[in-house]
Amino acid sequence: MLELEKMDLHIDSLMELIKKYQSEISSGRVLPEASRSEMERIIFEEMPTAGKAPEAVIGEFAEKIIPNSTKVGSARFLSWIITSPSQAGILGEMANIGLSQAPFLFKAGPAATVIEDMAIGWISSLFDFPKESGGILVSGGSVSTLTALGAAREAMFPGITENGMHSIEKPPVLYTSKKAHASIDKAVGALGFGKKMLRKIAVDAEYRIDANELEESILKDIQEGLRPFCIIAQAGTSVAGAVDDIQKLSEIAKKYSLWLHVDGAYGGGAIITAKGRELLRGIQEADSISVDPHKWLFIPPEAGCVLLRNKKHLYNAYRMGQDEYNPDTPVEFVNYGIQSTRMSRAIKIWFAFKIYGINTLSATIEKNMELAKAFYEGLEGVKGLYRLNNPMTSAVCFSFEGGQEENESFLRYIEDKFFVSPAVLGGKHCIRACFSNYRTKVEHVEELLELVRKFKGIY
Numbered sequence: 001m002l003e004l005e006k007m008d009l010h011i012d013s014l015m016e017l018i019k020k021y022q023s024e025i026s027s028g029r030v031l032p033e034a035s036r037s038e039m040e041r042i043i044f045e046e047m048p049t050a051g052k053a054p055e056a057v058i059g060e061f062a063e064k065i066i067p068n069s070t071k072v073g074s075a076r077f078l079s080w081i082i083t084s085p086s087q088a089g090i091l092g093e094m095a096n097i098g099l100s101q102a103p104f105l106f107k108a109g110p111a112a113t114v115i116e117d118m119a120i121g122w123i124s125s126l127f128d129f130p131k132e133s134g135g136i137l138v139s140g141g142s143v144s145t146l147t148a149l150g151a152a153r154e155a156m157f158p159g160i161t162e163n164g165m166h167s168i169e170k171p172p173v174l175y176t177s178k179k180a181h182a183s184i185d186k187a188v189g190a191l192g193f194g195k196k197m198l199r200k201i202a203v204d205a206e207y208r209i210d211a212n213e214l215e216e217s218i219l220k221d222i223q224e225g226l227r228p229f230c231i232i233a234q235a236g237t238s239v240a241g242a243v244d245d246i247q248k249l250s251e252i253a254k255k256y257s258l259w260l261h262v263d264g265a266y267g268g269g270a271i272i273t274a275k276g277r278e279l280l281r282g283i284q285e286a287d288s289i290s291v292d293p294h295k296w297l298f299i300p301p302e303a304g305c306v307l308l309r310n311k312k313h314l315y316n317a318y319r320m321g322q323d324e325y326n327p328d329t330p331v332e333f334v335n336y337g338i339q340s341t342r343m344s345r346a347i348k349i350w351f352a353f354k355i356y357g358i359n360t361l362s363a364t365i366e367k368n369m370e371l372a373k374a375f376y377e378g379l380e381g382v383k384g385l386y387r388l389n390n391p392m393t394s395a396v397c398f399s400f401e402g403g404q405e406e407n408e409s410f411l412r413y414i415e416d417k418f419f420v421s422p423a424v425l426g427g428k429h430c431i432r433a434c435f436s437n438y439r440t441k442v443e444h445v446e447e448l449l450e451l452v453r454k455f456k457g458i459y
């Protein structure tokens with residue numbers, strides 16, 4: 001009854017639309033012009049009781065949905081940290097949806113389970129993790145950190161998953177920098193530690209955690225009878241793209257027997273470049289890492305990855321049954337994370353890594369970093385603005401001297417050409433251009449710089 005006649009033709013006509021969308025992605029506005037209420041007028045309707053012809057629905061998709069979508073893949077999308085989904089990744093996702101596997105159990109997605117196991121192994125090896133390491137693909141950085149901290153909690157307080165937070169004597173404390181992403185607060189809250197038990201440590205001039213203040217804070221908490229438990233290092237803060245001194249943090253973690261988690265949701269992908277390896281020095285010492293293939297590895301969303309130095313900690317926190325961990329038992333992903341039914345996020349990674357090879361992805365990330373540098377340098381000497389960070393990764397923050405009002409006026413001035421977002425850094429309103437799209441070229445950087453100069457000229 002749910003079978004569609006002419007399914008092959010519908011696939012073809014949908015693919016025609018996707019081909020056109022892809023080929024025109026960098027032309028025209030990045031953000032749709034319609035306001036939210038206009039869009040609601042266009043899209044809202046009563047719940048369909050009787051169905052209509054697939055041709056008609058595909059027609060509506062072309063007319064109402066495509067033009068009201070953000071062109072994340074555009075060369076002119078320089079916002080947040082959503083990278084352009086690579087074309088090989090898109091092919092992989094289309095293939096994935098066609099197969100619709102559910103690799104929570106091997107039998108619900110045999111090849112998908114094996115591919116995920118292999119992809120996790122590939123990513124672990126990028127971070128020089130040992131052979132006991134492992135992990136799972138999740139929706140993104142937020143769930144990755146939540147999953148890792150749940151595993152850390154069980155590893156550091158064995159039995160807590162069973163017995164609850166009240167079973168531990170001293171309240172656990174976590175530490176991260178003031179520049180950490182809000183998903184860390186959410187994870188700490190959801191796991192029952194209490195957001196107040198997450199210490200937000202000050203940063204230096206480069207927005208990296210102040211290691212001295214961190215150590216002082218740990219000592220103070222020990223003196224007060226609390227139980228310092230975990231440091232969450234930043235490998236690419238959301239706004240400035242700053243990377244903490246992970247080596248130093250790993251030394252502190254070892255000194256006080258703390259778990260070290262690295263939030264590399266954004267910057268972790270840079271591990272495949274020489275500069276990234278240098279920036280992320282020490283990451284191989286972490287107990288767990290979040291890295292988002294849907295950020296700086298150009299995989300279409302959703303694709304997050306959580307890696308554990310020893311995957312038994314994931315198992316101990318998330319296993320379904322009572323069986324003790326056995327490193328020789330092949331992985332069933334239902335035992336390594338929160339989800340039961342889950343999509344395959346590995347097939348698109350498999351497509352992208354195989355079609356491009358790591359070298360091409362590495363060259364793309366290097367190019368992104370060069371463009372960020374070029375934009376930063378191009379802003380030098382432009383009167384009436386100042387730069388807030390020298391980019392370590394791919395984000396450049398600057399502000400006009402008129403502050404928020406002038407910044408917003410500039411964003412409106414460029415909105416039909418570029419999508420760049422406002423942000424706040426060091427308490428100051430700023431404009432943040434993030435160069436993490438593979439389609440963005442030097443000429444786009446020059447065009448944006450030209451717009452900055454013109455804006456100042458006509459202002």
Ligand SMILES: Cc1ncc(COP(=O)(O)O)c(C=O)c1O
Pocket residue numbers: 081139140141142143181183236237238263265266292304
């Ligand atoms: C540093 C950092 N961590 C975590 C996240 C959350 O990742 P996600 O949006 O994939 O859940 C983000 C998102 O931008 C981020 O920049």
